[in-house]
Amino acid sequence: MKSKKNNGIIFSVTALAIAAGLYINSQGTQRGAEIIVGKEPLSKLPAANISAIVIADGKTTLTLKRAEEKWMVVYRNGYPADTNRIDNFVTSMKEMKALRELSAGKDQLGQIGLQDGTRVTLQDKSGNPIHTLTLGKELTAPGSEQQQGAMGRGGFPDRRFVMLDGERTAITVVDQTFSNATTDAADWLDKSFFNVSSANSIEVIYSGTESTNSWKITKPSELGDWKLEGELPEGKELAPNPAAASALSSPSFNDLANDAEHAALDQNATQIKIQTTEGFQYALTVADSSQDSDKVMRVQVAANFPEKRTPGENESDEDKQRLDEEWAVTQQTLKDKLAEEQKFSQFVYRVSNSTVSDFLKKRSELLQDIEKGAIEPPTGGGATPFPFQIPPPQD
Numbered sequence: 331m332k333s334k335k336n337n338g339i340i341f342s343v344t345a346l347a348i349a350a351g352l353y354i355n356s357q358g359t360q361r362g363a364e365i366i367v368g369k370e371p372l373s374k375l376p377a378a379n380i381s382a383i384v385i386a387d388g389k390t391t392l393t394l395k396r397a398e399e400k401w402m403v404v405y406r407n408g409y410p411a412d413t414n415r416i417d418n419f420v421t422s423m424k425e426m427k428a429l430r431e432l433s434a435g436k437d438q439l440g441q442i443g444l445q446d447g448t449r450v451t452l453q454d455k456s457g458n459p460i461h462t463l464t465l466g467k468e469l470t471a472p473g474s475e476q477q478q479g480a481m482g483r484g485g486f487p488d489r490r491f492v493m494l495d496g497e498r499t500a501i502t503v504v505d506q507t508f509s510n511a512t513t514d515a516a517d518w519l520d521k522s523f524f525n526v527s528s529a530n531s532i533e534v535i536y537s538g539t540e541s542t543n544s545w546k547i548t549k550p551s552e553l554g555d556w557k558l559e560g561e562l563p564e565g566k567e568l569a570p571n572p573a574a575a576s577a578l579s580s581p582s583f584n585d586l587a588n589d590a591e592h593a594a595l596d597q598n599a600t601q602i603k604i605q606t607t608e609g610f611q612y613a614l615t616v617a618d619s620s621q622d623s624d625k626v627m628r629v630q631v632a633a634n635f636p637e638k639r640t641p642g643e644n645e646s647d648e649d650k651q652r653l654d655e656e657w658a659v660t661q662q663t664l665k666d667k668l669a670e671e672q673k674f675s676q677f678v679y680r681v682s683n684s685t686v687s688d689f690l691k692k693r694s695e696l697l698q699d700i701e702k703g704a705i706e707p708p709t710g711g712g713a714t715p716f717p718f719q720i721p722p723p724q725d
Contacts, residue, residue, distance in 0.1 A: 363461065363494040365431045365502045371494060372461060375424045375452075380460060382453040383416070388446050390513040403515050406586050409677065410520040419510055420452075423463065426504040429489060433499045442491045443467035444501065448511055459495075466491030468507050516585040524629060524671040526578040526612060528552075531605040534574075534689050537598050543692040547572060552607065558696060566697040573688040578604070578612075581685050584624060587678040591619055591626040595678065602689050608664055609634045616686050624680045631671045635661060 363371050383394040393404040394411050401411035439445040443466035452460040468487035490507050494500040510517070533546040546559045547568065556575065558568040594617040602614040615628040639657040641650055 363497075363500055365428050365494070365500055367428050367431055370425055370427055371500075371502065372423050372426065375420070375461065377420050377424065379454050380420065380452050381455040382457070383419075384451040384453065385448065385511055385513050386451075387448045387513050392513040392515055392518065394518060403518050406515045406519060407677070409586060411518050412520045415510065415518060419508075422506050422508065423450075423452075423461075426492070426506040428502040429505055430503040432501050432503075434501055436498065439466075439493075439498070442501075444491060444493050447491075447493075448508075448513075450508075450511055462495050463508075464493040464496065465508055465511060466493065469503060519585070521582050523581050523583060524578075524612070524631060524674055525580055526604055526606060526610070528607040529575055529604050530607050531603075532572075532574055532689070533601075533603040534691075535601040535603070537600065543694075545693040545696060547574075547696070549575075558693075560693075562697070565700055567700050568696055569698040572696060574691075577686070577688040581681070583627075583679040583681045583685075584621075585680045587626045587680050588620070591617075591680065592678050594618060594626055595628055600690060602686070609636075610664075610668070614686075614689075616690070619680050621680065623683055625683055625686055626678060627681050627686065628675070628678045629671075630675045631668065633664070633668045635664060 365371055381396045385392045385394075394401055394416060395404050396402075397408075401413055401416050402408045403411045434442065434444070444464050447467075448465040450463045450465065452462070454460055467490065469489045469491070470485040470487050471489065487507050489503050489505055492502055492504050494502075512518075530549045531546070532548075534544055535541075536543045547556045548559065549556050555570065556568060556572055562568075595615050597617070599615045599617040602612075602616060604610075604612040604614070606612075611632045611634070613630040613632075617626045619626045639654055641653075645653070
């Protein structure tokens, strides 16, 4: 009787073990990470279900999170992430093709860079892993080293060892290098920024003992020349087409400033005020960064837009309606631009020195010597100066 009871227990345990094994195998199959040479093991990756991407290289961990259909960089105060970069990153996983199928023992993982390789985990909205990719050593296609060497260059990696979902039996070489799988948060920030167009007034205000280097230039009309306010030294004039006039037409930034750089803005910062013909007003605060080649910058944006269009003389009713509609569309575009650019005032940025260097010139550096004419005007009679000649008499 006792023997039958023990046999029943053994049968039950065995059945549970088999069921557990089948469950694990079925879970692996559902992930769709089957390695077949020439095929894409993650072609069925449900990209729309990815709510977070975690990249870890053993030293640093980066987390990108989807929030309300937008991606953000968690360790940069939730700053918007570069959606195009993320889309391309996920697409490269879906499209990667297995070039070789292999398995490795635990002691062999280090030889191909998979023991401590960069790990990319795709998570669903509950934080559960959808897939995990461990990235190993990069490789160069066979024969390409000799070909590149003949051209005077070294071979460039174009493939990489990858282990899927931590399974040593799911190791392959794929036709991707995933060089953008970095843990540097700055690489993943959305670098879209404000832009200044049609400036007609630029003022730079230095602080402390540097205040004498402050300057302001204005442009009275679209076709007019820039004028430097204040008295000019004798023999000097403002150099034409100041570089500062178009310096922020397409700016970018390198990273968000850290706490110490935030504090630097309150100490000896330089103020830059810019007005445009469209009614925008930019107030920039610039200071030195902990990075020698960079500057720290805060931007605030405001605008004054007219409430109504001023009609021209002798406008017909038809023309007035058309022009009013066009004006309304333009004004809405400007208002949208204002709303978008005002979002940047929430953060302090680290920008390259070249972004603001044209504004940080001293007043004296904007001047040039007044050029004298190459040909002096005639002072009296005599022959007509060359190239003007009296034509010969006609017969």
